[in-house]
Amino acid sequence: MTIVWTVVGIAIFFVGLLLSIAWHELGHFTTARWFGIKVPEFMVGFGRTVFSVRRGETEYGIKAIPLGGYVRMIGMLPPARGGTLGRNRRTGPFQGLMDDARRQSQADVLPQDADRQFWTRAPWKRIVVMFAGPFMNLVLAVALFFVTLMGVGMPAATTQITALEECVLPAVAVQGQAPPDRCPAGAPQAPALAAGVQPDDRIVAVRDQRFGPDDGTGVQDAIRASSGPTPVVVERAGREIPLTVDIIPNTVSARDLENPDATVTAGYMGVLLDTSYQSLTAGETLAQIGNGVARTAEAVVAIPSRIPAVFGAAFLGEERGQDSPMGVVGVSRIGGEILAQQDVPWQQDVSLFLNMLAAVNLSLFLLNLLPIPPLDGGQIVPAIWEAIKRNTAKLLGRPDPGPVDAAKLLPFAYVFVILFLGFSVMVAIADVVNPVRLFG
Known part of the structure; x- marks a missing residue:
């Protein structure tokens, strides 16, 4: 298929x-x-004529090599x-x-x-x-x-958590990318998982800043600007649950459209946010x-x-x-x-x-x-x-x-x-x- x-x-x-x-x-x-x-000719393509029809004084047609066209x-x-x-x-x-x-x-x-x-x-x-x-x-x-x-x-992050990373790995928080199947030996547990965050939770607040359902970029910015024990509120099954997440510095994607491989050191929580298309x-x-x-x-x-x-x-x-x-x-x-x-x-x-x-x-x-x-x-x-x-x-x-x-x-x-x-x-x-x- x-x-x-x-x-x-x-x-x-x-x-x-x-x-x-x-x-x-x-x-x-x-x-x-x-x-x-x-205008005797209106042609799409160059070379040998594949199809043409004459209307009035102009011949309209398609030629064999589709590398351009011309009006003569x-x-x-x-x-x-x-x-x-x-x-x-x-x-x-x-x-x-x-x-x-x-x-x-x-x-x-x-x-x-x-x-x-x-x-x-x-x-x-x-x-x-x-x-x-x-x-x-x-x-x-x-x-x-x-x-x-x-x-x-355009695709934009929402505040809905679609997956959790199990351990701290550098530059893996690429939007929409699934977490690795296995963690290497000795890799520390990811902060969100250690704090009790669950898949399908929705992040409502980071510190005292609250976010709407489509403000995933704001959530990412707030996490990246945080460090150490940070109050985070998640919505689970219609209830708001306060948690404390120990956000740590890590190498993450710079979110640079001109250079997709660029990375920066910023606050890291270990969540993958869902995306939606927003006009x-x-x-x-x-x-x-x-x-x-x-x-x-x-x-x-x-x-x-x-x-x-x-x-x-x-x-x-x-x-x-x-x-x-x-x-x-x-x-x-x-x-x-x-x-x-x-x-x-x-x-x-x-x-x-x-x-x-x-x-x-x-x-x-x-x-x-x-x-x-x-x-x-x-x-x-x-x-x-x-x-x-x-x-x-x-x-x-x-x-x-x-x-x-x-x-x-x-x-x-x-x-x-x-x-x-x-x-x-x-x-x-x-x-x-x-x-x-x-x-x-």
Whole structure:
């Protein structure tokens, strides 16, 4: 049954990725049509067409390689300065490539479509068209985060004791983790067990501070701040029972989301608290989204520095960290791993699924804004530069300098595509032979 759920999870998340790509392209498509730009193709994927259907002047379809998508607009590049291109291909290391790209850009421009080309639109309209794709990913990410954090909620400790630790062991008080089956010889008895605390008790008060049923974090903080004989009140079978627990210092989890393995020395009682999913407020959700954007931006910036580790994981058998870059194969496999988990609340599966899909959309938003062709930012930057040049010329009373020749950026595009394909293949190999595992 675990295998079945793994396959189902992979399929569901893969479909989510395809929908995210289509949603991105919808932003380009819709704004291009608003501004009168002709769009012959709307495709999800690259390579050979698997399925397509024509509606009006646009062909919609799915291609074989699900590594992205595209909306083909006519006239993406302006003709060479001085008029349209001739038939002769110029020589030079890059001139030939640029001439070929210009010809390809003009190949499907019919005489009646001359005024429907992308490059003929005002710079601000081109910026809107190219920014609309990444913006759609941002909108989807924010929506998914709101559904997850305000609808499903986040796991938080309650004051209900789900299990007791039998002896004092360092850094074992991980939320939701079962206590060890056996204690090593000579290990002292855990303070809560020695004081008579029982499983299924609910902690009502620590010292003079009382707590509601969902304030498990407050209980943990109060225990960590205590030391020595401490009055604790528990609720058992509807009755409040006062106890004295000899809280001792111990090495416990630091509860640091950025570094889950971090530990601190703090007061230790030896109880494991139950968890429940609690909805966040709109303000708390916005704060979490801001943190998510910042962490994703840091991860995008850190990709080049992580290439050696990915290479080691793919070809040298080195350990793969949970913060390692993943591709379509890796994130889809994580989707299968999520659903394959047994005896977990449904909120956990839904929350992990939606949060991961939201993180993917945040990554698509930030990556596509990089000022590198063929990414969207590679068209946004020339349009911004053209707007600056034209407005400056207008202020100085000079002639219109004309469109910026984005074809000159093509050498960078070819280098980027080669590097991207190599990186993608390496990540895909690592995702197969040495995948990232969320649950060990």
